[in-house]
Amino acid sequence: MGILKVLFYLIFPVIHAFNDCPVSLCGNFSLPIRFPFTLEGEQSPYCGYPGFNLICSNQRNSVLELPYSGEFYVRNINYLTQQIQLYDPDNCLPKRLLSLNFSNSPFIATFSRDYTFLSCSSQKNIGSQFIPIDCLSNSTYFVSAIPSVNLANSIPGSCSVIKRLLVPVARQERFGENIKDNLSADLQLTWDKPDCSYCETHGLMCGLESVYNNQVVCMSDYQAGTSRQGLKIFRIIALCITGPALIFVMLMATCVCYNDRIANITRNAASRSAPAAISPQPDVIIATGLDESTIESYEKVVLGDSRRVPGPNDGCCWICLSEYNSKETIRSIPECKHCFHADCIDEWLRMNVTCPVCRNSPAPSPLNVASSDV
Ligand SMILES: *[C@@H]1O[C@H](CO)[C@@H](O)[C@H](O)[C@H]1NC(C)=O
Numbered sequence: 001m002g003i004l005k006v007l008f009y010l011i012f013p014v015i016h017a018f019n020d021c022p023v024s025l026c027g028n029f030s031l032p033i034r035f036p037f038t039l040e041g042e043q044s045p046y047c048g049y050p051g052f053n054l055i056c057s058n059q060r061n062s063v064l065e066l067p068y069s070g071e072f073y074v075r076n077i078n079y080l081t082q083q084i085q086l087y088d089p090d091n092c093l094p095k096r097l098l099s100l101n102f103s104n105s106p107f108i109a110t111f112s113r114d115y116t117f118l119s120c121s122s123q124k125n126i127g128s129q130f131i132p133i134d135c136l137s138n139s140t141y142f143v144s145a146i147p148s149v150n151l152a153n154s155i156p157g158s159c160s161v162i163k164r165l166l167v168p169v170a171r172q173e174r175f176g177e178n179i180k181d182n183l184s185a186d187l188q189l190t191w192d193k194p195d196c197s198y199c200e201t202h203g204l205m206c207g208l209e210s211v212y213n214n215q216v217v218c219m220s221d222y223q224a225g226t227s228r229q230g231l232k233i234f235r236i237i238a239l240c241i242t243g244p245a246l247i248f249v250m251l252m253a254t255c256v257c258y259n260d261r262i263a264n265i266t267r268n269a270a271s272r273s274a275p276a277a278i279s280p281q282p283d284v285i286i287a288t289g290l291d292e293s294t295i296e297s298y299e300k301v302v303l304g305d306s307r308r309v310p311g312p313n314d315g316c317c318w319i320c321l322s323e324y325n326s327k328e329t330i331r332s333i334p335e336c337k338h339c340f341h342a343d344c345i346d347e348w349l350r351m352n353v354t355c356p357v358c359r360n361s362p363a364p365s366p367l368n369v370a371s372s373d374v
């Protein structure tokens with residue numbers, strides 16, 4: 001076994017390097033950073049897609065800089081639906097919205113709504129939909145943002161228009177809904193390119209095909225970081241020179257690694273019983289999910305009136321994107337504690353062995369987090 005392993009690493013440094021685009025963390029365990037995002041200084045730029053570079057601040061916040069709109073903190077990234085949730089470091093998102101400009105950035109609004117920003121000198125006689133935006137208001141003027149349709153051409157005399165603009169919003173309004181807010185909720189954006197939805201829904205890693213173009217391909221976790229162009233050429237040459245004997249070695253070696261992988265998985269997650277099968281042929285993976293008894297062994301809770309879920313991803317289920325309601329059954333993944341509707345995650349786990357949010361199988365133990373924090 002040991003000799004084979006050495007041989008394997010000598011002949012296939014390519015595969016040995018599978019870990020060169022590791023999932024990174026910037027202080028926050030619930031925000032794994034991986035393709036198309038990269039964390040500056042932790043991952044090489046070819047691990048990500050242009051425009052998706054994040055910086056880890058001194059306070060260990062993940063920071064995204066939009067070319068014309070400055071820095072935002074990242075609250076969450078949904079790799080499955082390709083959405084990112086941003087907030088303002090100074091807690092005054094409405095101020096940032098006034099100068100938002102997505103030029104030269106891969107991000108766009110998921111939905112947008114036409115808002116008029118008004119500055120009013122008096123709060124009298126102007127209606128309840130004028131909710132003051134505290135951080136833009138002062139003792140003499142208060143600023144408010146109203147959906148332009150609600151204004152219906154009647155701007156109160158005590159107010160003047162600051163700006164009218166399309167504001168990114170998290171969802172479309174329902175018919176007849178009367179929107180009232182001060183625009184302080186997180187900024188929710190999405191991206192079209194790169195499109196990794198196929199890889200993500202199939203439990204595969206998305207990555208750049210080569211360092212020379214921006215094509216993306218799906219890889220098993222195992223191959224991620226290995227199929228870069230230069231390395232591919234090396235593999236072709238190696239195969240040409242050594243011929244069929246290599247196929248035998250490769251088969252054996254893959255078995256060795258597969259065993260290692262199983263050992264790894266069982267060591268880190270005793271509860272898992274059916275790890276993904278890795279086929280020896282590059283670029284092909286047969287992903288099998290977990291069996292029912294393993295899925296059933298994962299913690300399940302019925303939400304109470306507070307609708308608080310026990311995991312880090314609060315608010316809505318990141319598979320179906322609908323909000324949690326009381327009396328709904330939630331299941332959490334043991335290693336990372338991410339929560340989902342039981343129906344949603346059960347279906348997912350029947351086909352995949354990884355958590356759809358962090359994709360770690362198993363998630364890094366707290367020990368790993370501590371050491372990557374240094
Ligand atoms: C990590 O993220 C969670 C949820 O988004 C948040 O409550 C927590 O404060 C964050 N921790 C740090 C250290 O940023």
Ligand SMILES: *[C@@H]1O[C@H](CO)[C@@H](O)[C@H](O)[C@H]1NC(C)=O
Nearest residue numbers: 067068099100101102103104
């Ligand atoms: C965004 O900024 C660029 C560069 O300053 C400018 O050319 C463009 O017109 C701006 N777009 C909007 C919508 O303001």
Ligand SMILES: *[C@@H]1O[C@H](CO)[C@@H](O)[C@H](O)[C@H]1NC(C)=O
Nearest residue numbers: 091092132133134135182184
């Ligand atoms: C927006 O309203 C919420 C409560 O409704 C408040 O906590 C928050 O400070 C307000 N934000 C701004 C910027 O006015």
Ligand SMILES: *[C@@H]1O[C@H](CO)[C@@H](O)[C@H](O)[C@H]1NC(C)=O
Nearest residue numbers: 119136137138139140141143
């Ligand atoms: C309040 O804000 C307005 C602009 O919105 C500004 O003209 C005015 O000088 C400010 N007043 C004070 C007391 O800061």
